[in-house]
Amino acid sequence: MVPADLRFTKDHEWVRVAGDEATIGITDYAAAQLGDIVFVELPPAGRSIDQFATFGVVESVKAVSDLFAPLSGEVLEANAALTAEPELVNAEPYAAGWMLRIRIGDRGQLDDLLDADAYTKLTAEG
Amino acid sequence: MPYGPHTEADRAKMLAALGIDAVDELFSDIPAALRATGLRLPAPEPELELSARLAALAGRNRTDLAAFLGAGVYRHWTPAAVDQILLRGEWYTAYTPYQPEVSQGTLQSIYEYESLIAELTGLDVVSASHYDGAAATAEAALMACRQTRRKRVLVSHAVHPHYRQTLATYFEAGLEFDEVPVVPDGDAAGTVDLAALERLLADPERPVAGVLAAQPNFYGLLEPMAQIGELAHAAGALFVAVVEPVSLAVLAPPGAYGADIAAGEGQPLGIAPQYGGPYLGLLACTEALVRQIPGRLVGMTTDLDGKRAYVMTLRAREQDIRRDRAASNICTNQALLALAASVYLATIGPHGLRDVAALGAVRAAELEAALAAVGAPRLHPGPYLNEFAVRVPDARAVHRRLLGLGVLGGLVLADIEPDDPALADALLVCATEVTTAEEISRFAAALEDAIGRSPVGADARSGSDGRGAGLRTTPAGVGRR
């Protein structure tokens, strides 16, 4: 089950909005597809990210995958815990495995994202 | 066909299973217009005849010379054990250890290689993947650019010219480099010009990703590595040390003087000169740069039962996974050469390696004295380990005459650096633990003879002046004995 309060990209990133800020991560589905995640490369605080453009990279043992921003904005914090424990992305993708906190640039962009139902449907199609 | 197993019956069986009459049918997808009609090459050569012809070709190379040629590739004594181990088919007929369960031998040997080179360089991350010293140096420069996100490196003019030329080729695609000149004269002649380095680092428009300097440098001289590193770091650049591994038994390791990356030629560690390769590109870096180092890395881990085992790791940096975003296109690991280096180091041990380096220094000091005595003083006054340049009038002609006298008198520096006036009329010579007193005498006698017959030779000898620094007496304790 994907959390109902999140929005999603077709590339399997999620975003949780709280006021002017948003938290970004990848979905349980994406983490499972990648397998054991061993490295996450994230932008530093202060960097701008653009909706649907790559903002980082996630590596599993034998695969590498781009991370796409669900929203534009300015990075407030990257999850430092992932440096030492990238496996948090596998274990708790919607909680301790979060990746970025950003200041939202354009709330209107939320309309371009999938809701939980639409995302569930997308992943069910495989 | 010499190595094929198939009898006509075998071929017939396979064709029958495929329901075809001739193997040509399997090639019918090659468009008729593009089909080739065979190879215009000689007939097969039976092994009996081929082996004789190959031996004859090898015999046409002259290996009877008293050789003082180094310049990046060094003659060393190699324990017989090294080649005996290398000749085992389990090593040389295996491939990249993609299946770790049946490749623990190669994997452990690479892990041990990484550990041995880490000890020698004082840097914790070592890749076994590089072709030679030149390619490893170019990769080190690229690492510096990726890490700092800057596009320009500074390379000492006293880094091996082939390495600088290779770097130029690798940098053709949008990166820049400038050469740091060497000090023209005085006590520091031939080493990095620190004032010039400081000026080159100071350009705010063109920030520097890395500074590259060699220890010993191409002329055999010892560089002020710690000072070069400090200047580099002060400008936010990384410091790349280009090193020779045998010397690391006695010289400060790159990790101790602040180098972020070490690159170099591993050939001296038990690998034959073979007219250019295959060699072993040494590449090591600090842990902070582990994500930037290209090529295969092997790590220790455990299997499902908790047993110690080894595996290629951090694979997702590599070309087969990351494709156009890989750190490098490198696919090779020079495993067999890394094995040679490891067996060499394991067999001679730390004391043996120190003795090899120290004996080279002793022989070189003897060589210096012998050459100076016949009118070939050193070109630079500074300290060296086992290689140095000497001033010889009409060096190219003298070098040729020496060959006729059975001596390979080092390298004519103008042949490799034709545009550097400071190197005109100079030979770069080296000695190692295999250099004998008899060879040194032969060289000196032949040189005396060759210079004597040179049109300018007489002048050069009688007027052995002007370059007094080059004629310094040999320090006590390392003279002839």
Next chain:
Amino acid sequence: MGVVGEKLQPTLFERSRPGRGEGKIPHPPADALDRIPASARRATPPALPELNEPEVVRHYVNLSQLNFAIDTGFYPLGSCTMKFNPKLNEWAARLPGFASLHPLSPDEVAQGTLELLWRLEQALAEIGGMQAVTLQPAAGAQGELTGILMIRAYHRSRGDTERLDVLVPDSSHGTNPATATMAGFRTVTIPSAADGGVDVDAFRAALGPRTAAVMITNPSTLGLFEKRIGELLDAVHEAGALAYMDGANLNAIMGRFKPGEAGFDVMHFNVHKTFSTPHGGGGPGAGPVGVGEKLLPFLPSPRVLREGDGTFRLERPGERPESIGRMRSFVGNTGVLVRAYAYICAHGGSGLEQVSEDAVLAANYLKRRVGEAYEIPYDRACKHEFVASAAGMKKRTGVRTLDIAKRLIDYGFHPPTIYFPLIVEEGMLIEPTETESVETLDAFADALIAIAAEAETDPGLVTGAPHTAPVRRLDEATAARQPNLRWRPMTGRQMPCPD
């Protein structure tokens, strides 16, 4: 009884005992290094292991026996051409005249090697249908970089600086796009056509004034000959771009397709594949590059030249100003090239043609046999290798290609290349080579068929494999998350030493 040895070894460092292994090198006088300034000296000796020679030999012989190798068994690693490595070649490369020759020796000292290199260049040019060959690149990947840098120089020499794209099919080796990036180009990936071949129409659509080069592997990484290669090459040249051929799969087509004559402008040869030089656990290789007329001026330097009087020499620095320069130190991996030359001479033209015929016949025969139990996604005549898939088996039984690969180890075989090319689901790329007997091919097919049956009846047997190797499957996730890349005494406490 395992397919490889069982004696795991402690590290060299754990075997070390202070004081062992002295006596091979005479001791220099105590003051030997006094003239080296203290600031340049090492403060403490490196902590290298101290061992005596018998221990070193036993260590490495036992380690070697943990390896699977061509000399010990069938190694059908697709795309890698694991053919027999002739012993004559090892002998030849070690002849003192070849092995001890310094690379900066004057030409007159090196005539034997220079002649060999020159003759090898001629032979490779004939095999590739190319005008000239450089032997300098140290490996196939460096050959690719050499070729792409020459293409860059070619366009520049014509004032054509807008060409920034390199097109590669999605089935290509990872080195192709990685090379394009290194050479400052942008990779444009073109999807394959349904028949596994290059999609000529998609290529046509992507070709244009921004295209610098197209990189094609032919036969492809699926082991299929590109039937529409002529059309594709015409389109590339019409667009003003050049065509690079990745020669990884040359073993299938010697004497039947010469890339240069067909219109490729440049190609590399993987001598460790086609010409039997040893893979060495991953290296060394050598990656000679052949070029047609257009790229001739840009070849790296130095080249080997034959003079009018029949002697040979190396090009001098600066002799050919349009050259892209130097790819590495010295002339090339000569020791590897001696082996390749010996291989080519031993076979001659007719023998090399037979090599390709037998490699292709063996692959097709094995494909037929493996097809008894596995899907063959592209079921037409293959060249020297083919792809089988376990996608159906995975759906039915949960057994994956990785499991089949591991189970093959228990049957005494090295697994094929798996999950490459990336475009085949649960793919296995199988390349038997021409030096394996029909009996071996049959035994391998029988093993794969038996494993397919096990997957249905006892999948745990397959997913738990290998059962007979010295170690079981490895914890690769921890290896990558907390890399342990060098020995430290601490390591021994964390991961106990084998008995």
